[in-house]
Amino acid sequence: MTEIHSARPLAAVLLAFGTIALVVLFRRRPRVRRVVTVGAAVLTFGIVASLVRPVTQGQTPTTNLGTLVGTVDLSFRADPLGLIFALTVSGLWIVTAVYNVGFADGDKLTHRTRYLAALWLSIGSGLGVAFASNLLVLVLFYELTTIGTYPLVAHYGTDRARNVGVEYVWYVIGGGTLVVGGTVIIYSVAGTVTFVPGGIPELTGVATERETVAYVAALGLLAGFAVKGAVMPFHAWLPKAMVAPTTVSGVLHAVVVVKSGVFGIARTVLEVFGPEATATMGVAAPLAAVAGGTIIVGSLLALEQDDLKRRLAYSTIAHLSYVVFGVALLTPAAVVGGLVHIGAHGITKLALFFCVGVLAIETGRKNVSELAGVGRRYPVTMGVFALGACSLAGLPLFAGFVSKWYLLVGSAGVHWAVPLVFVLSGALNVAYFWPIVYTAFFETPETADPKPLIGGPLGGNTHMEAASTDSLAHPTEVDGGTTGETDATSGRRRTAGGRLPGLVTESDPTLLGSLLVLGALIVTFGVLPGELALFDLARRAAEASVGAVFV
């Protein structure tokens, strides 16, 4: 890798931060603010995407602003690993910015200036995390994502939202402080904190000679990052944080914030300690075990959630640990799988959250048990939801399959339990998503029944019994009439049965448009993974640290 000077990594970050000023400036002109947001999102993505070509040619575009403290530079660099995260963040942010146009109206959000400014702050710091060339700069932006996200979690200002907000800050700043502690130790013993694929050379000696020190540092970094990565037992904040608006839950708590945690773990394992030191220190195996446990337990807990967003949150917890698991296995293919999953899960989970957001706006329904028959009235929304479910379950031809395939290949020779985790988790994904798809498309409120996978009688009820004891199904009709009413109360321009039948009447065009884009991405990713840069970048990142992938 040759380092070349380029202003683009910094430009992407600065653009995001600069837009905060524009958002505040145009606070009294919502239309301008809207255009600025979408425009700046596209521009940011353009800058990030323009970095793909040089990086895949083996260059590392770097902006170095000089010393930050001591011998640490305030430097931004686009390497394969960072670019995976940056592409995911900036790409999905465009979709979110468009979706947000319809969502903010539909949800009747207040304090929109603060809301948008905080979103931009989170996105900008997410990009900073991605492009940070050393641990200290990463920590700097890592803490900034928290500052951006806190007002969004507490956004609705209810007692619950406020309590959750404070709890959220405690969790993630606590994690951030642990990371700072780890960074201090590493700087102190190695004299540098700049990422080097394969591990910081100055640190490898320390890892063997001063075992305790290296161990404490690794523990600080990994535990600190694991808080945002929602690895158990540090996950409790994530389901609670679902109290935030759905856009926030989608773009921050499925993509930017939580991924910055697992991204930090990937940086720590691959480019701070390096695979060898991580393995010899005996950190990798426990990390993998914890991640594996999180995958299973998270999926099991997802089964029990009736609240859609909470079900998605537990699913996120499980899928974030896919990334951690892949990285901790330290085999080339597993690392590729884990890194690709950053993008694959990001696209998919964002789509799922957006579907849930559309349902909440249009029907006011937020629970699985209320969804009987909604697929007929909202075919696009629930169709995309079904795509997302297939993707997360790891079915071929969908995004999630690509990452899972590599994870499986990479896990083959490690331990027999590892492939088992993936298989089991795939089954659990089906178990917690299929009832939703089934009830939406194949049931009506009259025929709906509860679907307890755990806790139900063995062998199940017969259909008639279930229907008669039905207490969960929502009594209201799902048809044009009801939704027409909802539309009227939410003051929509469009009324049911308006200008165009079908697609356009389902919801606001910005909402549906972004859903369709995400659906298309899920399929494209699954069918033509090689055509998307993410895959190539993941291969390069893995090759630089762990070794070439022979698949």
Add this chain to the structure above:
Amino acid sequence: MIDRLVTLSTWLVAGVIVFPALGAALLHLIDRYYWRDASPRHGPWAVATVTLSGTAFLSVGLVITLVIDGPTLYDFGGTLLPEFVFRADALSVTIGVLDVILTLGILAYTVTRGPHSRRFYTAYLLFTSAVFGIVLSGDLVAIFLFVLVLIAVTARLIGFGEKADSTGGVRNYTLTATVGAVVYLCGVVVAFWLTGTTDTEALGAALSGVGYSEPAVVGSFVVMTIGLALLVALFPLHGWLVETHAKSTDPVSALISGVLPAAATYALLRVLFDVYTTEFLQANPTVTDGIIYGAVGSLILGNVLAYGQRDIKGMLAYSTISQFGLVVAGLMVATETAVFGSIIQLFGHGIVKGALCLVAGIVAIRFDARTLDEFGGIATRSPVVAASFVGLGIALIGLPPTVGFVGKWYIAIAAMDQGLWIVVLFVVVSTMLTLGYVVRFIDRLYFAPFEGPDHGAETVTLPMLFVITAAVLISLAIGLGSVFLEDALRGAIEQLVAPE
């Protein structure tokens, strides 16, 4: 060339001490004989502003000459006062500049809110003189005398408090602070008795001749340190700070929190490194460790006690105690990195805490809000003030990229290098504690419903907003540009920690 520079800085050193005092004298005379005790509303304020601007100008000149001229200590050979020697290096002017920035910034607040009286502003000007006197003195007795002046004028300033019983507070403060100064003087007397000099440099050389393990030497150090620790308000000698903080008006609280302990800490720094030197600290690990544990204890306990405060001024006072625990701990780690961390923390804390006191004042002016519960919903009505509070709060917690983070970073790195795990651990823990009490206020500011009275946006003037916003920007600028400060101070710190 060198000669001219030295001459110039001699004038500048004399200027920063004498100029504010002259301004104070002038103000007194004008009021007596021209205004005849019926001064125009902004008259004293104007005199103070002109004087302090001049002082700022002089101190900037001093900074430039000292930075250009490098790290050497300037010995002005007692040209100004008989027997007393003045010395200046980049460190002393750092504290001086902090004082000037704060006093100037606070003027933007007092112009509308007062106090307006001549007596306030004469004390205010003398405060600056005394601070410069402390940081430029090269003699332990001279430091003592300037500390006495500082105590006297601070007592006068506290007397302008809004609380009815502030006279009792003044008496308590004067008593406690004077005891601290006298204890310090006892240590100086012992050192004088041992060596026959009170000049810092000569004393340093003589003490190393006496021997660092000599009980009398150790005793004099401990006594001096205890006296100064009281003036810094380290736990458990912190009571006076909390009380005076609560009883003073907000602009005076800003000075008490931002500058007063900083000046005392500076004196401690001189005593530590010029008089007793790092060799003494190494020779007496028990004493060194004792002070470090005391300081980190102050760091934690200050934060824990800040938790119990629902009144914003009480919270800020305990937070000050905690921050100075960190600063002193950094000084005791006694490496170049640690001392730089302490200095930057000292400076940054002064700016941040001073601005927070003004924010507290502004909120009280417009919303009558003093306690946590009264802070609800202010952000929607006063977005700039709320955003400044958040920015300053982040610096106080010590999150990057603010000055609070950089200070902690350097101190933690240095402590790690010296194997002082406990300092690193406590820095981490104290960050979380600070977060806990700051975020409560932010939560109220933004998400609680507004309930209190609102006296209208016009009660808060533009200069007030400018000052608190500027403080946020300064804290960010130092956080990102600490390298430039490090370059400017490196020479002076090297000279201090490891001479030759």
